[in-house]
Amino acid sequence: MRITLLLLALLAACALSLVTSQHQARKLFAGIEREHARAKALDVEWGQLQLEARTWALPSRIEKLAQERLGMRAPDAGRMRLLRPDRGAGAKAGE
Amino acid sequence: MKFAESPVLAPPLPSWRARAVLVLLSGALVALGGRAFYLQGLNREFLQAKGESRYSRVLEIPALRGRILDRNGEALAISTPVKSIWAIPEDVALAAGDLEQLAAALELPRAEVRRRLGGTERDFVFLRRQVPPELADRVQALGVPGLYQSTEYRRYYPGGEATAHLLGFTSVDEKGQEGIELAYEKRLAGHPGTRRVIKDRRGQVVEDLEGARPAQHGQDVVLALDSRIQSIAFGQLKAAVARNRARAGGVVVLDAVTGELLAAANLPTYNPNNRSGLTGAALRNRALVDTFEPGSTLKPITVAAALEAHRVSPRTAIQTAPGTLAIGSATIRDVHRSGVLTVAEVLQKSSNVGAAKIALMLPPALMWEIFEGVGFGREPELGFPGEASGRLRPYKTWKPIEQATMSYGHGISVSLLQLARAYTIFARDGVLLPVSLEKRAAPPAGQPVVEPGTARAVRSMLELAVQPGGTGPRAQIMGYRVAGKTGTAHKQENGAYAADKYVSSFVGLAPASNPRLVVAVMIDEPSAGEHFGGTVAAPVFAAVMAGALRILGVPPDAPMRPIELPPSGADIPEESV
Numbered sequence: 089m090r091i092t093l094l095l096l097a098l099l100a101a102c103a104l105s106l107v108t109s110q111h112q113a114r115k116l117f118a119g120i121e122r123e124h125a126r127a128k129a130l131d132v133e134w135g136q137l138q139l140e141a142r143t144w145a146l147p148s149r150i151e152k153l154a155q156e157r158l159g160m161r162a163p164d165a166g167r168m169r170l171l172r173p174d175r176g177a178g179a180k181a182g183e
Numbered sequence: 184m185k186f187a188e189s190p191v192l193a194p195p196l197p198s199w200r201a202r203a204v205l206v207l208l209s210g211a212l213v214a215l216g217g218r219a220f221y222l223q224g225l226n227r228e229f230l231q232a233k234g235e236s237r238y239s240r241v242l243e244i245p246a247l248r249g250r251i252l253d254r255n256g257e258a259l260a261i262s263t264p265v266k267s268i269w270a271i272p273e274d275v276a277l278a279a280g281d282l283e284q285l286a287a288a289l290e291l292p293r294a295e296v297r298r299r300l301g302g303t304e305r306d307f308v309f310l311r312r313q314v315p316p317e318l319a320d321r322v323q324a325l326g327v328p329g330l331y332q333s334t335e336y337r338r339y340y341p342g343g344e345a346t347a348h349l350l351g352f353t354s355v356d357e358k359g360q361e362g363i364e365l366a367y368e369k370r371l372a373g374h375p376g377t378r379r380v381i382k383d384r385r386g387q388v389v390e391d392l393e394g395a396r397p398a399q400h401g402q403d404v405v406l407a408l409d410s411r412i413q414s415i416a417f418g419q420l421k422a423a424v425a426r427n428r429a430r431a432g433g434v435v436v437l438d439a440v441t442g443e444l445l446a447a448a449n450l451p452t453y454n455p456n457n458r459s460g461l462t463g464a465a466l467r468n469r470a471l472v473d474t475f476e477p478g479s480t481l482k483p484i485t486v487a488a489a490l491e492a493h494r495v496s497p498r499t500a501i502q503t504a505p506g507t508l509a510i511g512s513a514t515i516r517d518v519h520r521s522g523v524l525t526v527a528e529v530l531q532k533s534s535n536v537g538a539a540k541i542a543l544m545l546p547p548a549l550m551w552e553i554f555e556g557v558g559f560g561r562e563p564e565l566g567f568p569g570e571a572s573g574r575l576r577p578y579k580t581w582k583p584i585e586q587a588t589m590s591y592g593h594g595i596s597v598s599l600l601q602l603a604r605a606y607t608i609f610a611r612d613g614v615l616l617p618v619s620l621e622k623r624a625a626p627p628a629g630q631p632v633v634e635p636g637t638a639r640a641v642r643s644m645l646e647l648a649v650q651p652g653g654t655g656p657r658a659q660i661m662g663y664r665v666a667g668k669t670g671t672a673h674k675q676e677n678g679a680y681a682a683d684k685y686v687s688s689f690v691g692l693a694p695a696s697n698p699r700l701v702v703a704v705m706i707d708e709p710s711a712g713e714h715f716g717g718t719v720a721a722p723v724f725a726a727v728m729a730g731a732l733r734i735l736g737v738p739p740d741a742p743m744r745p746i747e748l749p750p751s752g753a754d755i756p757e758e759s760v
Binding site: 114117118121131132135136138139142143146147148151162164166168170172 | 247257258261262263264339341342343345387388389390391410411414415417418661662733738739743745
């Protein structure tokens with residue numbers, strides 16, 4: 089009689105733990121799904137940011153901004169000095 | 184009194200009743216067993232599938248198309264998700280003001296929206312494809328029944344029109360249609376995967392089932408292209424085409440060490456991000472696919488062939504007076520009469536008569552061998568869709584007049600890429616480099632075409648051609664030694680040469696002491712007064728070459744002295760046409 093009650097309690101406990109773990113599994117799964125979705129959204133955003141960065145940094149745009157807003161220009165050759173790292177300063181006479 | 188002994192139960196029942204019950208019960212058992220066997224044994228798979236379909240769903244996992252990157256990792260083409268809005272016309276119920284709102288949200292004319300929703304014979308209609316997510320959200324917010332959205336991918340090209348022809352484009356379904364997109368379709372294309380899941384009543388995924396197939400994303404393709412050089416080439420070409428009111432133009436920049444294609448600019452062009460109203464002329468690829476008669480830019484190849492055959496030396500004298508040469512019924516002319524010229528001077532002054540006389544010293548087979556050796560008449564094997572092989576007729580059919588005109592680039596057609604590639608023999612001491620769209624890890628082994636001595640001799644002649652006294656002084660760059668050749672060719676129209684339509688070109692390499700780059704420029708039908716390669720194409724060459732050398736950090740090999748240009752109005756020798 090007593091053993092029967094014990095087994096019944098055990099059974100109830102097992103059944104409840106099964107329900108709990110199933111619930112936990114569902115919750116964790118929902119969590120991982122959410123994170124997957126977030127990762128995908130971030131991936132998409134990364135692609136869009138890459139596009140945006142590239143559009144802002146187009147060489148033609150940079151050149152225009154440098155010329156118009158900053159008043160920069162490529163130096164003419166007369167204002168360039170060529171330094172050769174492989175030759176010492178003493179070799180200047182040989183130039 | 185015991186139950187069994189109750190007198191009520193005493194009268195014996197007829198024994199057939201018990202048997203009848205037994206038979207009925209066993210019969211029912213057999214029937215149940217049979218039914219169970221039928222459902223669980225014979226029909227199991229069908230029923231299981233039916234059951235599963237009540238809760239499991241197969242979801243598609245979209246695959247991204249690979250990116251196209253330049254040699255420095257800058258993105259040239261990226262796919263990003265967009266929304267498409269579609270409707271089931273029958274289900275769409277529009278209230279009074281809804282049509283206006285919907286049309287405004289879709290950014291479509293009202294009549295267009297009504298027309299698309301009006302057709303009742305179709306039960307599926309796209310309202311707009313590939314719209315930004317923000318626009319789709321605004322449409323969603325209207326809450327019109329019968330409207331649905333789905334995610335698609337769209338290709339964006341941040342470089343816009345500068346890289347349009349090289350990269351090509353994809354269809355709405357992201358299949359490569361042109362250019363690199365088509366050439367590398369296999370690598371770029373992704374393969375969507377699938378997964379089987381259990382969904383609950385609210386449509387949320389609660390569990391993964393077996394049998395998932397992961398999506399295979401497309402691979403990135405790393406091109407040899409340098410987007411900075413491409414930008415310079417495109418910008419300079421655009422300015423030159425506008426300045427000369429030309430019909431079209433192209434620039435090709437090759438790495439003279441590795442054979443990589445560093446830039447390929449093309450005009451007229453189009454915006455690959457908005458291809459509505461695209462015409463055939465804008466689609467033509469003048470740099471890699473179209474062919475033209477190159478004119479005098481071919482003379483160095485002729486001279487190389489003659490040197491290789493030991494028929495002439497750079498100092499051999501050629502009589503070009505009186506500036507005309509009659510072969511059969513045809514006459515070859517020089518624009519300026521020069522008298523006796525050395526072979527080097529024939530190139531420097533670009534004399535047609537001189538080049539023709541040199542060519543006629545050669546057996547046709549030998550000249551053909553060199554022309555074929557530098558890649559004329561065969562595909563450059565770049566791997567670009569539709570790349571041209573040009574036209575080089577077999578030498579057995581050559582008449583003397585044809586051999587003579589071919590020496591200065593008429594009666595033969597090449598693409599700008601082929602022309603640039605042919606000049607790698609002067610850059611690499613006689614070795615023709617294989618060209619490449621993709622970035623290369625190490626310089627490739629080339630195909631020797633002429634002796635190193637021959638190539639070096641022509642290279643120094645080409646240096647003379649861009650100095651004062653030559654036809655291309657405007658190709659000079661401060662701080663670098665340049666070698667190159669101008670070209671001006673009459674355009675063929677209806678089988679005859681048009682008197683006032685020209686193709687101006689310039690092909691050159693620098694620094695001449697140890698060539699790093701080959702740049703070829705072609706301007707089609709300049710019509711602002713100038714048409715010589717030396718005045719139209721050479722300045723473009725100089726600007727592109729100077730910019731590219733600066734970007735690549737190539738050390739100068741000449742003193743930083745201002746360039747000597749002949750004073751304007753002075754006698755710049757103009758090449759023969």
